[in-house]
Every structure is written in structure tokens, then in C-alpha cells.
Amino acid sequence: AQKVTQAQTEISVVEKEDVTLDCVYETRDTTYYLFWYKQPPSGELVFLIRRNSFDEQNEISGRYSWNFQKSTSSFNFTITASQVVDSAVYFCALPRKDKLIFGTGTRLQVFP
Amino acid sequence: KAGVTQTPRYLIKTRGQQVTLSCSPISGHRSVSWYQQTPGQGLQFLFEYFSETQRNKGNFPGRFSGRQFSNSRSEMNVSTLELGDSALYLCASSLEPLAGGWNEQFFGPGTRLTVL
Numbered sequence: 088a089q090k091v092t093q094a095q096t097e098i099s100v101v102e103k104e105d106v107t108l109d110c111v112y113e114t115r116d117t118t119y120y121l122f123w124y125k126q127p128p129s130g131e132l133v134f135l136i137r138r139n140s141f142d143e144q145n146e147i148s149g150r151y152s153w154n155f156q157k158s159t160s161s162f163n164f165t166i167t168a169s170q171v172v173d174s175a176v177y178f179c180a181l182p183r184k185d186k187l188i189f190g191t192g193t194r195l196q197v198f199p
Numbered sequence: 200k201a202g203v204t205q206t207p208r209y210l211i212k213t214r215g216q217q218v219t220l221s222c223s224p225i226s227g228h229r230s231v232s233w234y235q236q237t238p239g240q241g242l243q244f245l246f247e248y249f250s251e252t253q254r255n256k257g258n259f260p261g262r263f264s265g266r267q268f269s270n271s272r273s274e275m276n277v278s279t280l281e282l283g284d285s286a287l288y289l290c291a292s293s294l295e296p297l298a299g300g301w302n303e304q305f306f307g308p309g310t311r312l313t314v315l
């Protein structure tokens with residue numbers, strides 16, 4: 088069965104700290120994609136990244152980076168030098184055909 | 200390019216009433232999906248439309264229905280509202296159906312429905 092686990096319910100950090108959000112997935116598919124979304128207090132789910140299982144290279148986009156490891160079925164997300172604006176709930180998602188299976192989300196609070 | 204828009208943003212209804220929510224996808228996107236988000240159940244898939252056809256439906260009662268118009272705009276309807284229907288309803292659009300992640304899916308701001 089397709090499943091996404093985000094074991095960290097809530098993380099609090101002080102500005103400028105680095106923080107890693109964990110995502111562990113289960114799938115029987117040999118080829119698959121994974122997504123990360125950010126949900127700020129406004130409620131909208133903001134698309135962050137989509138990765139294919141063929142590509143295990145780390146992805147870096149500004150202060151954001153993603154570490155994809157098929158051997159441990161993990162797709163972790165790191166924010167470097169966190170800022171208050173990073174405060175949000177972050178979701179990892181695994182597509183199953185035409186729908187997304189979401190994890191329960193990790194609430195990140197960044198304090199000044 | 201404008202993003203996914205949803206109207207209304209907030210709704211308050213009473214039990215037994217019905218409600219219609221609207222979603223306009225990103226220009227050029229032909230696939231629209233709906234999700235329900237509640238504190239207890241998290242994000243759950245409701246249904247997906249493509250070319251005016253419902254292609255997939257999640258595990259929700261028949262009170263939840265939807266449709267898609269020729270311009271790709273979509274509406275979802277909930278009849279005989281129950282307290283448990285209080286949730287954030289999110290609409291997502293993609294160029295084509297998600298197809299296992301082949302296409303990226305972008306979400307709107309949601310409609311927050313409160314049932315009293």
C-alpha cells in the first residue's frame with residue numbers, strides 16, 4: 088500500500104538554525120514521484136518540489152535542499168538558516184495514480 | 200499567470216443545508232482535483248475531473264458530488280451538511296491528470312466551510 092509517514096508532528100527552532108523535516112514512504116512501485124508542499128497559515132498548499140525515484144541526487148534551491156534515499160525510503164527536506172517566514176506546515180506526498188497520498192504534516196515554528 | 204482560485208473563501212452553513220464550492224484552475228490546466236482537510240483525518244482525496252468527466256473518487260459518501268465544465272472550471276457540492284463536513288476544501292489543478300506524479304499539481308487557497 089502507498090503510505091507516507093512524517094513522524095515529526097511539530098518542530099520549533101530559532102531563526103538562522105538549520106532544520107530537517109523527515110519523510111518516509113512506502114510504495115510497491117519501482118518508479119515513482121514524491122512531492123513536498125508548504126502550507127502557511129493562509130491555508131494554501133504551495134508546491135515546493137517534485138522528484139522522480141530515478142534521480143537520487145540531492146536537490147538544492149536557495150536555502151532549501153532535499154535528500155532522496157531509496158535505500159531507506161526517505162525524502163527529507165532541509166531548510167538552512169531558517170527564517171520566520173518559513174513557519175508553516177510542511178507535507179510530503181506520494182502520488183497513487185491520479186491522487187496524492189499525503190503525510191500528516193510537520194508544523195515548523197521559527198522564532199525570532 | 201494566475202494561480203488556482205477558489206470561491207468563496209469562507210462559508211458558514213447549518214446542518215441539513217447544501218453548499219456549492221467553485222474552483223477555477225490555472226489557465227491551460229484541464230485536470231481538477233478536490234481534497235478535504237480536517238484536523239482529524241488530514242488531507243484526503245475527494246475526486247478528480249478531466250475533460251468534464253469524473254475519473255476518480257475518494258472514499259466519501261454520495262452527499263459529496265462535483266462536476267467540471269467545458270472551460271475546466273469545477274464545482275463541488277455537499278448536500279445535507281453534517282457537522283463533520285466542517286473542513287478546508289482544497290482544489291488542485293494540473294495540465295493533465297496527475298498520472299502517478301508525471302504532472303505537477305498546484306493548489307488553490309481553499310474554501311473553509313463551517314457547519315453549525
